[in-house]
Amino acid sequence: MTSRGKFGLGLSVFGLLLVLAGCGQSGSNTGAQKTGTQTKPLKVTASQTMATADPTKATDVVSQAAIAQVYEGLYTTNKQGKVVPGIATKVVKPTNGGKTYTFTLRKNAKWSNGTAVTAQDFVYALRRQADPKTKSQEVGHIAEIKNATAINNGKLPLKDLGVKALSAHKLQITLVSKTPWFKYRLATELYPLNKKFTEKYGSNYGSSAAKTLSDGPYTLKKWTGTGDTWTYAKNNDYYGKKNVRIKTVNVQTVKDVSTAQNLFSSNSVQLTTLTGTHVQAAATGKLKKELHVTKSNRLAYLDWNSKHKTLTNTNLRLAVSYAINRESLVKNVLKDKSLAAKSAVTEGNFSNPSTGKDFNTDTGNLYPYNVKKAKAYWAKAQQQLGKKKLNIELLTSDDDVSKSVGEYIQSAIQQNLKGITVSLKTVPLNNEIATMEKGSFELASMGWTSDFKDPLDFLNKASITNAINFGRFHSAAYEKLIKIITDDKQSESARYTTMQAAAKMLAKNQGFTPLYQSTKATLISSKVAGVQPTLLRDTLYRYAYWK
Missing domain, CATH: 3.90.76.10 (Dipeptide-binding Protein; Domain 1)
Structure with missing residues (x-):
């Protein structure tokens, strides 16, 4: 696997995202100027409890986001x-x-x-x-x-x-x-680690605030290792401390989005990330001016199990892809301003080195909705398979969003491809991961978050050498292109052209079937500035300040 990225099985990104909300007591701002230390605490929350402050071991996004503040x-x-x-x-x-x-x-x-x-x-x-x-x-x-x-x-x-x-x-x-x-x-x-301090605690390093050493803008305070609250305190030993304005950031775990939004509305919190229908409601309500939506470097897609002879049929896969109206999916089901997938690469991830055009704008929409083509490919598949009817089991995780998206896909296939029956199997996320790793599935949902901006990290999810290619799609021609991209011996423009060719070949063969690109919808108080989630990471509080 060539990237650290994070994969979520099931179409939900929401349970894995850091909720940049805030919770805590209000305080007086004795340093309200835009430069220098400001003593009024910024109050934020996380969507789940922090697991570790050890950058060598952190795998969940909440821990990784916390690590970015203190290292x-x-x-x-x-x-x-x-x-x-x-x-x-x-x-x-x-x-x-x-x-x-x-x-x-x-x-x-x-x-x-x-x-x-x-x-x-x-x-x-x-x-x-x-x-x-x-x-x-x-x-x-x-x-x-x-x-x-x-x-x-x-x-x-x-x-x-x-x-x-x-x-x-x-x-x-x-x-x-x-x-x-x-x-x-x-x-x-x-990130670096101080050997003497780290070895003092051994495998327990990063298991609490007292067992964590910082070289970043903030130090970790008031975290026991199991508690739902913690604090980022300005690091007075940090070389750039003069540019860190907010002295204290208080964090509390708030798992319920409605609760977090209510806290924001009452000015008890200054930031919160919304999901699903909450985004749509905020975009048209009183909070619309404080809602900021940014693209995420995460792609949700369907993974086909190539061990099943029937599901290996390319015409069947193409029929399913054309039968899904991705624009309707993001608008009417997700309702969180996610983007319909146009290729296997996220929008904003990469640009043409010669023209500056976004990869997807330049390459074109490789995954359009076209019922006529869907039916034509299904007819070809029926003839090749010698079957008029087909049953497919779609595996998703058991959260509400994943189930809703699964139901939408089920309906789209059955409505547009007569003869195909889709049954849904929903299981807890951990079970879904284990099931896919074993290859014990037919069609399953998948999500991949990349931590760097290069199309390869998405394209190689269909490479037979990649551990995340659970469906085991294999194309010798595709592997050749992936190797050329990975070796990076071409000029910038030539490598870009090769990546476009790989994206088009992937769409033609449906190594996997992209659905949508996730977004981050953040409510940001009008009283706070310098807060800006980006494609690759959530807010760094080192840039935040009270207006």
């Missing part, structure tokens, strides 16, 4: 989501054919206990992640680093990892091959 890597992102220098003094240009990165670290970067952040802290953290003894579920974060996979498989020692401290403030990372998206890993996934 800083070599790079970070600005308010617009652009990669900018973090602990490194600049965004460097790799050498050695794009495989070697050499960084100079800020000499004034410190941990929250006052000790310096050094190159060795990055070496230690990356080796710890590669170490099979750590049992990191996110070893994919470092998959492109030289020897990382072999070390994690126990075939090489830790010292062979392609990362070196050339001096206290000089770090070198060597990759297996040129990786255009590696800068995003450095900005959103890879």
Whole structure:
């Protein structure tokens, strides 16, 4: 697997998203100016309890979002989501054919206990992640680093990892091959760790605020490891502390969207993320001026099990794809301003290097709704299969949104493709994951969130070499294109053309069937500025301030 991305089985993205809402007591703002420290707390909530503050082990989005507040890597992102220098003094240009990165670290970067952040802290953290003894579920974060996979498989020692401290403030990372998206890993996934502090707590590092050390804008406070509340407190040892305006951010878990919206309406919270019909209601109600919808780098799609001979039929898959009105799906079922999928790549993910056009605008709509074509392909499939009727089981997770979308797909297929009966099987998310991993399904829902901007991370979900290709779609011609894209030996424009060809081939063969791109709908108080979720990540509070 070439990305750290997150996959959700079932068509719901909502249970996995961080709810940027706030809850807590109001306080006086003794520093209401737009610069300098502001003492009035910003009150926010999360959609679920934080699991860990250990960046090597965090897999859920709430923990990962919290980690982004209290740690800083070599790079970070600005308010617009652009990669900018973090602990490194600049965004460097790799050498050695794009495989070697050499960084100079800020000499004034410190941990929250006052000790310096050094190159060795990055070496230690990356080796710890590669170490099979750590049992990191996110070893994919470092998959492109030289020897990382072999070390994690126990075939090489830790010292062979392609990362070196050339001096206290000089770090070198060597990759297996040129990786255009590696800068995003450095900005959103890879963080240093202080060896002495981390080893003091061992496997319990990051299990509470007291057992967590920060090098980022905020420190973690008041988190027991199991509680529903925690606090981000301004890190006075952070090199950029002058630009961190809000001193305290209080977080409380609020799982119910209606409750969070009510808290926002009463000004008890300053931010909250809405989902489903709440988005539609806010867009036309009193809160419409405070509703901000941003695109998410997440694609929901259907996965076909190629072990079933009948379901391998390309004409059947094409018939189903043409039978689904994606625009109606997002407008009448999701109702959260999600986008109908036009390709296997999300909108805003990538642009034509020559013209600047978005990948989807440039490539065209590869997944249109066309009942006439749907029926024609179904007729071809019937002839090839020697069947007039067909039963298909659609697997989804058991949350309300997933079930609603599943019912919509069921209705669309049965209404437009006479002879096909779709039965729904809904199970808890964990069970669905296990079922798909075993290949014990026919047609199933799937969601993939990518943490970097490159079409490859979506396109390779149909590669036979990818662990997330649960349906085991396999096309030699498609594999050839994926290898060319992955090897990245072409010019920018040629690689872009190859990615377009792969997207079109995927649509032609229906390796999987894209449905929609998720969005993040955030209510942001008019009293707060600097808050801006982006395609790749949620709000970084370091940029927030009271107006």
